[in-house]
Amino acid sequence: MTRSDVQLMLDVKAGDERSFGLLLQRYRTPLVNFLYRMVRSREQAEDLAQEVFIRVYRAREEYVPSAKFTTWLFRIATNLALNSIRDHRHEKLEISMDAPVTADAEEGDEKPFEVADKHPTIEQELVEEDRKKMIRRAIEKLPEKQRAAVLLHKYQELDYAEIAKILSCSESALKSLLFRAYEALRVELAPLVARHGTK
């Protein structure tokens, strides 16, 4: 039987290191993805995800299951991500001004294109790639808190009350935040949305 997150955390608190390994296994991918989409750097996202796990481990003895484990986990992650974005804002501005026009923060993470003989496949791949870039950039353009709200809502599928706790706001404020974020995405992705609507 699968042990719940809370049970695993209580076992970690009792000194069971293997339970921590299970939590690590369960949440490393969602955490790294959330942080990657927040900070736009894979290396930085992994560093931050490591920091989240270390903080969880350090706090094991004081752990009280008063809220869902994911609320606690993503709250730590969100705070770290927001701090990191704030700390690196100046740095990123400098990089983007010096970087070549074609440079993309994500290019290093994408699978390299396989040179195929069939031109339509390459074209399709390029179109597909542009599409993904556009979606990523639209998310990236969102203000940090809206971005965190969308990522937690869309990819982590957390409920509104949980996301509101993570972002330290009321549920109604969160709904308003999400509405504005989806509105911004709708405008930013208008060409894709229009095409998607005609499918």
Next chain:
Amino acid sequence: MSCERMESQILAYMDGRLSESERALVQKHLDGCAVCRVRATEFSSVSDLLDELPMIEPSPAFDVRVRARIAAEPVKPSWWALLWATLRPSPRIAFAASMLLLATVLVIYRTDNIVPPIPPDQADTAMMQDLSVMEDHDTLSNFEPLKELPPPVDTNSADDDQQDM
């Protein structure tokens, strides 16, 4: 329901997180409001587009790095170890405490052996009490006839002389 009220309901409606009655109200509004209907459809498209982004996998070294950092974490001492660490004196403190104890013992010892000085008024009183004896001593030592007497005989030495004989 107004279009403004729809702002807080539209995503919950799409997520299927509304109660039956709330859902019916939203549906009724959408049936009669083209603007909100378009918005709902486009929000749904945005949601589908977000699904297109691939997930990334953490690097293979991720777990190793986390475990290494955890292994490097200082072990938290138990409460009794903390208590002992607090109470256990350091060599420096132990030496200082020993010296203080020694100094205290010496001070007490010396204080016990010092005869306290008699206050002047008490000294006068004692002298007044002994005054008659002192007067007798003065009288006798200055009494002329007594000065003419031969010196007292040492009885012990006299006995010794007799035995020698």
